[in-house]
Amino acid sequence: MTAAAAGTVLLATRNAKKLAELRRxxxxxxxxxxLADVAEFPELPETGATFEDNAREKADQACRETGxxxxxxxxxxxxxxLNGMPGVLSARWSGRHGDDEANNALLLAQLADVPDERRGAAFVCAIALAVPGARTVLRRGEWRGRIVRRPAGAHGFGYDPLFVPAESDRTGxxxxxxxxxxxxKDALSHRGRALAAVLPELRQVLGR
Incomplete structure (x- = not known):
């Protein structure tokens, strides 16, 4: 029985919150x-110039290494x-990969003198679907909003405490x-939108 027939997909991450989000x-x-559920392999560093480059490289490697x-x-x-930054450097903006507190503190410091009307931002997510013997599919999702001056909220991860979605502003x-x-968050987020865009292809591959 193939992995596709078995209805199994590997999400190339060790982030438990991303796994929970995809499962939902x-x-x-x-x-x-x-990645913690499969045999360990040396993961390639994220050196791509775009979100799409990095997503494709990670998906292709995971597919190649595990089948x-x-x-x-x-x-x-x-x-x-910030002219689109931190961008692909978001997870290591402060110089320490995955240090959310330091990344948020640095971003707030960099925007300290930026007026409220110029604090627009977007979360961006590129998702790649790699299938053995097939062309890799790429989908993108964006979530517009603005950056607040002080963090708020205990859910999510990364820059979530600093980001007010446009939908929150519309509802007041x-x-x-x-x-x-x-x-x-699943219904609105950049990752939710990218996953929703790739879901038809994924369900077709898995026969679901």
Whole structure:
């Protein structure tokens, strides 16, 4: 039985929150594995110039190393006043990969003198779907909003406590991404939108 026939997909990440997010979106009929669930292999560094480059490289490597249908994403925050940065450097903006607190503190310091009307930003996510013997599929999702001056909220990860989605402003509640419930975030987020865009291809490959 092939991995596709078995309804199994590998998400090329060790981030438990990303795994939980994908599992919520694809549903119980699809088995989602992470890198901790397969034989270890040396992971390539993220050296791509774009989110798409990094997502494709990670998905292709995971598929090649394991033989499994593989998904990989690269995502980050693009701030208008910083000409689209941190961009692909979002996870290591402060110089330490995955240090959310340091990354958020540095971003706030860099935007300290930027007025509220110029604090626009977007979360961006590129997702790659790699299938053995087939062409890799790429999809992209964006989530517009703005950067607040102080973090708020305990949900999510990364820059979520600093990002107020446009939807929150339209409803007038001003909640950050970190103040949304997991279900609310899934329905709106950049990653949720990218996953929704690739889901038809994934379900077709898995026969679900």
């Amino acid at each position: 979106i694809v549903g119980a009929q699809v088995t989602v594995l992470g 499994l249908v593989s998904l990989a994403d690269d995502s980050g925050l693009a701030v208008d006043a 509640d001003g909640r950050t991404s970190a103040e949304l419930s997991p279900g609310e």
